[in-house]
Amino acid sequence: MNSSDTDTTNAGTAPDRVRLRPMTPPDLEVVSRLEPELFGAEAWSPAMLAAELDRTAGPGADRTYLVAEAPGRDGSVQIVGYAGLWYGDGGGDADLLTIGTIPSVRRRGVATAMLSALLHAAADAGCRAVLLEVRASNEAAQRLYAAHEFKPIGHRRRYYRAPVEDATVMRRSLRQPADRSA
Template sequence: MIRPMTEADLPAAMEIEHELFTDEAWTEAMLLGELAEQPRTRYYVVLERDGKVVGYGGLAAAADEGDIQTIGVRTAHQGAGLGAELLAELLAEAARRGCRAVFLEVRADNGPAQRLYEKFGFVRIGVRKRYYQPSGVDAIVMRRDRP
């Protein structure tokens, strides 16, 4: 089940954030700041299985553009299509908000995520050198136009 994220979901989201992104994880204050912008310019959701949060994702939307802020699925639940479920929901919200284009950044060393985004029609449009800190990994910038 996918549902809107609330402040009560922060502990679970932060567990996933640290599991997946370690040194580059968002802080709780950053995620709380994102939630404070709901529903005006943000849309954050959690994905539950058996009553437990196993994934989350967020969209920023303004005017006619959206930006996938984050998607994360617990390692034990990866490979089951849950990232695709989250991405589909975020793209549906972008469409509901009238976004004509959706952007995202993905780590250059994250092939599985890049392939997922490509399956959803995202194309590479650029590179942000040393975007992820402290690792210094490049970010691939991708865009999907609304069909």
């Protein structure tokens, strides 16, 4: 994997050039490099990411991960974001596990596209709602979620560790059967 795979200055794109696809094991090297850039000290380790991806296929699959790809200025396709959702057995509420986009493509609808796809995945699995936790200070993410009809429903004291901070819990209902309005 060469350095251009995570070159955040090379990637820049209009939303219509972004493509979503399922995350696969070969993506883990790039995603592992992006984790600290997107999530700082709370970055998941490569082993944690691999364990997550293991649970996206097979009889016990209970979660889904996707990546957003876009062509960079040099024409090479790069991962510009990724996101994951736990849907369990589809009989209850889903949980948004992670979502992030690289700084050079922010405010161009990449997270919106990923979140919409995951809301559809949750509805298709049969879930009634999607829950998430977000840092109390993370206004950008809270605005993204509010734009997708997530409402704050609770507070978890000292939920985050590095740095210590409370979490706001948000919830978005899904109409049944599969909600196609997300």
